[in-house]
Amino acid sequence: MIRLYVIVEGDTEQEFVKRCLAPHLNGRQVWTTPIEVTTKRDRKTGQKLGRGGGHWKHWQKDIRKVLRSNATDLRVTSLFDLYGLPEDFPKLDDCTAERDTVVRAGLLETAMRDDIEDHRFIPYVQRHEFEALVLSGLEHLGEQLIDADARAGLEALRTELGDTPPEDVNDGPETAPSKRLLARVPGYNKKAHGPQITEKVGIEGLKQRCPRFGAWVASLEALGEQQS
Numbered sequence: 001m002i003r004l005y006v007i008v009e010g011d012t013e014q015e016f017v018k019r020c021l022a023p024h025l026n027g028r029q030v031w032t033t034p035i036e037v038t039t040k041r042d043r044k045t046g047q048k049l050g051r052g053g054g055h056w057k058h059w060q061k062d063i064r065k066v067l068r069s070n071a072t073d074l075r076v077t078s079l080f081d082l083y084g085l086p087e088d089f090p091k092l093d094d095c096t097a098e099r100d101t102v103v104r105a106g107l108l109e110t111a112m113r114d115d116i117e118d119h120r121f122i123p124y125v126q127r128h129e130f131e132a133l134v135l136s137g138l139e140h141l142g143e144q145l146i147d148a149d150a151r152a153g154l155e156a157l158r159t160e161l162g163d164t165p166p167e168d169v170n171d172g173p174e175t176a177p178s179k180r181l182l183a184r185v186p187g188y189n190k191k192a193h194g195p196q197i198t199e200k201v202g203i204e205g206l207k208q209r210c211p212r213f214g215a216w217v218a219s220l221e222a223l224g225e226q227q228s
């Protein structure tokens with residue numbers, strides 16, 4: 001049995017791990033727990049006062065905190081969006097110069113790995129946002145919408161995207177997956193709809209529709225196989 005901790009940016013990603021990723025991996029001998037990054041603590045009590053988002057220094061601190069244990073059955077991974085990374089992210093300026101976002105995400109993962117310096121850390125950057133996974137299940141979003149304008153907006157979005165793979169929807173300030181959803185679909189709520197839609201698509205469906213995400217999940221599945 002491998003104990004896997006997934007450091008996530010926010011509530012939606014945490015719920016996704018609980019409802020979708022963890023049940024999938026638990027059945028493969030990889031016991032999975034999400035940890036939403038802590039951005040502020042009470043200096044006296046250590047109580048968490050702020051969670052989600054923040055700077056790389058917060059993410060780094062939480063990753064290293066889990067890795068303080070010398071346990072050999074412990075692994076830590078990340079689920080961070082490529083779009084909107086904090087300015088203090090390791091080698092961000094150098095990597096941003098790379099226009100190919102597949103290559104850029106890989107470079108950023110390498111930068112994280114070099115910064116953490118622990119073989120038990122499995123860095124992952126989602127290309128371009130968590131909402132790419134939502135785009136892979138737009139048919140299920142339609143099931144959640146009652147408002148006629150929202151339904152019409154959803155159809156417009158599907159037409160706009162055409163056959164573009166979800167992970168290829170780019171990271172511009174107006175064209176990132178989240179921006180398109182908010183602009184086209186009135187009432188779209190990331191926290192409410194994100195986990196519901198990805199749960200309906202299922203991990204296997206997400207792996208097929210989002211290959212880079214699929215490769216990451218496959219690497220996590222393999223952790224359990226190595227223990228067999």
